[in-house]
Amino acid sequence: MDRTVYQEPLVSRYTSLEMQELFSEQFKFTHWRRCWVALAEAQHELGLKLVTREMVEELRAHIDDIDYEVAAQKEKEIRHDVMAHVYAYGLCCPKAEPIIHLGATSQFVVCNTDLLIQKRALALIKKALVNVIANLAAFCAKHAGLATLGFTHYQPAQPTTVGKRNTLYIQDLIMDLEYIEHLEQQVKARGAKGTVGTQATFIELFEGDHEKVRELDRRVAAKLGFDQVFAVTGQTYPRKLDMKTAETLAGIAESAHKFAVDLRLLSNLKMQEEPFAKKQVGSSAMAYKRNPMRSERMTGLARKLMGLPANFSATAANQWFERTLDDSAIRRMDMAQAFLLADAILRLYVNITSDMVVYPNQIGKYLRTELPFMATEKILMACVERGKSRQEMHEVIRDHSVAAGLAVKEDGVDNDLLTRLAQDARIPFALEELNAMITDYTAFTGRAEEQTHEYLREVVTPLLGRHRDLIGGVDASLKV
Template sequence: MPHTDRILSSGRASLAAAVPPVALGPLDGRYQPAVAPLVDHLSEAALNRNRVHVEVEWFIHLAEHAVLPGLAPLGDEQKAGLRRIVTDFDTDAVAELAEIEAVTVHDVKAVEYYIGRRLPALGLGHLVPLVHFGCTSEDINNLAWALGVKDATTDVWLPAARALVADVAGLAESAAGTPMLSRTHGQPATPTTLGKEMAVVAHRLGRQLSRIERTEYLGKINGATGTYAAHYASVPDADWTAVSRGFVEALGLTWNPLTTQIESHDWQAELYADVARFNRVLHNFCTDVWSYISIGYFQQIPVEGATGSSTMPHKVNPIRFENAEANLELSNALLDVLGATLVTSRWQRDLTDSSSQRNIGVAFGHSLLAVSNVRKGLARLDVAEDVLAADLDQNWEVLAEAVQMVMRAEAIAGVEGMDNPYERLKELTRGRRVDAERLQEFVAGLGLSPQAAQRLSALTPATYTGIATELVRYL
């Protein structure tokens, strides 16, 4: 992994890698630029950096609270030096850690030794035994994963998803008054506006983002089977639950008081279900937009120099939305498996979660790539208002609903001759096209009250949209 000088907002060096010469997966090759920000949170290198971070902060926490006899708070320079082990974690550190792990054949033990090597230079060589004190590997791993997933979600995925929702909401607002023929079951139906239909999508996506924003990221640090047995055996007078809770919360996580060896991962399953639901709504949006493009409601703005088809020069293919569909499906396949796998552990511990969690970044990567593609696709769309208007004008039969309901209201008001409104409109419209002249002739012969007749005579498919325009304000 090549060295990079880019610095994260946390002060840590970026771990994002350049595109490797040969990549097994597309997220590390063809699509690497779109998903690179996730590398700093969900890659193997980021996991190890977060492990170092947890170990260092646990070391400082134990010293600051003088939990063990003989411990005293550290000096500012010592704490700063310890935290530099994290902020200086770069590609050279990744290589060194790999060398240690090749000997230990244990990733978390390698982290412990990596930190221990650096303590003498800080005047803390006598405290090497404090590194990883009272911990099982999963104490470090669950916190490292929680930090990585939290940062990836809040710093990378959520901002991208919010920007997408803002794009859809912007389209909803700009097209709020643009009338459009609805299609229920694929058939012409009561008109709406393009903006209102886009607002529905923005509202649905926004609700899922609200759920994701409320995610609790849980963590634990309580020993080999969640009993604090080693803690109380070594230091029986300490309030270890208070020490544990204070540490987990200081990391910005929610303390889980009851676990086996592992933190139960329920919060992860909940988060992945919410992200998957967002993905599914977005997938539905992609298929709808693709369909609107295919019937001409949207026109795609050609990219200068781009090729739509290798043999048909007239084509501009909706590839952004098609690409997004595939990536959303791949993301959800992984998110669904993660959600199902992570909530199950044999008795107090098995390692199925270890292998599964290494694919969290891939799951988020495919979703992030899809979001990027949808945004790019939306940016190249124009609303074809003339096509929308022509489609409405060819389907006057959609006003049959309005005529029928006016007849019902008239009957209730005591107007004569309003019998069997549904059946009469069915006979007029079922299986046939009805133009403006034929519909107006039918309405004129009904014997409606003057007010009702005036309302219906003024109605067109383009104006039969109810309060669709006003509904966009609920975004």
């Protein structure tokens, strides 16, 4: 690593080698050459006499031996990256040199390669997403019945269960997965469309044979690994697709952000934590700290990704007529960053959910503190069953509840509402009876446990079954 110049942290710190390789120059430029081979081979198969089998084989033999220095020097001279690589390829393939890029425009190689990269990158994202869902499903099953405080407005609310809460994260991720699978169907080849999408040059090459030109389009796409091709394009494939891709990836970031922030809040309450390495340092000054570093990192990366769709939207909206070049520089950065960010986020998500830690005793402590307030309706009904007036009991319980809550806040004492009620002669229950009313936490969680098992059984398990070939094999280890 050259430490005297800026290095992209997404590459050096956060992302998988597989995603980095997809967006590497090696992958891009070798696949430009694969596009040229596919075009020449299809032209030869369809009877274009200018292109011989010998030329095609020469091109195929030199896909990987790229002289980057020659290409870079030529680009500096002519200010055109595609023609610089046509030149470098031609030096390797003197027999085929006259027919390289025949009938094509620069976006033939650029767009088709970009689409191929995105297709493969989406597959990596999908695999990681499925693995997060699988991790969370196991966690939900394990903690389906573990009662915990619910929170609304980050204030204590009616209890739920740890498992039920985490089904909400799964539900978000399943929506993301569905959008990914829809997007996969939208990623098609640009094919061989010519300069502005009319295939005019190919019609000339094939002497007006429209069927051969249509077949050329289909064959090139198939040779590049696509089963669909855009029926119509301008000079580029529709930049609307880029916007939808960015929105879909940003949706994953939103889901991850929600989970990460919740886990950070739970970490503060000491109820639930992300994994903490044996030698991990939480603070350079405060040695006792166990900061939720992974969740914090995931939050920051997600924030960056959630901001990218606006760039893609502006680019798509600003493509004048068949195309304008202001899409080039920004896409070189943003498309790679969008996928790298999603990759980094999901690797963290897999890592965190593989070994989350839950503290039932601490959860119970918070429940015991807040349940007396939440049990007041139950106590009220029990008083009525013993012959007391509902209105009178409501007023008595309300007065004691306000006083107990004020004491907790002003004096820092424990919640003594049940003791206050037991000492009031108007309440027909002893302290032991009142305590018994809140002993079973699950009596306050409604159908949370049942909902968790039902959701896992009816929704999550079938989905994971359909994607069983994607489970496992995700390197979620942290570089730093």
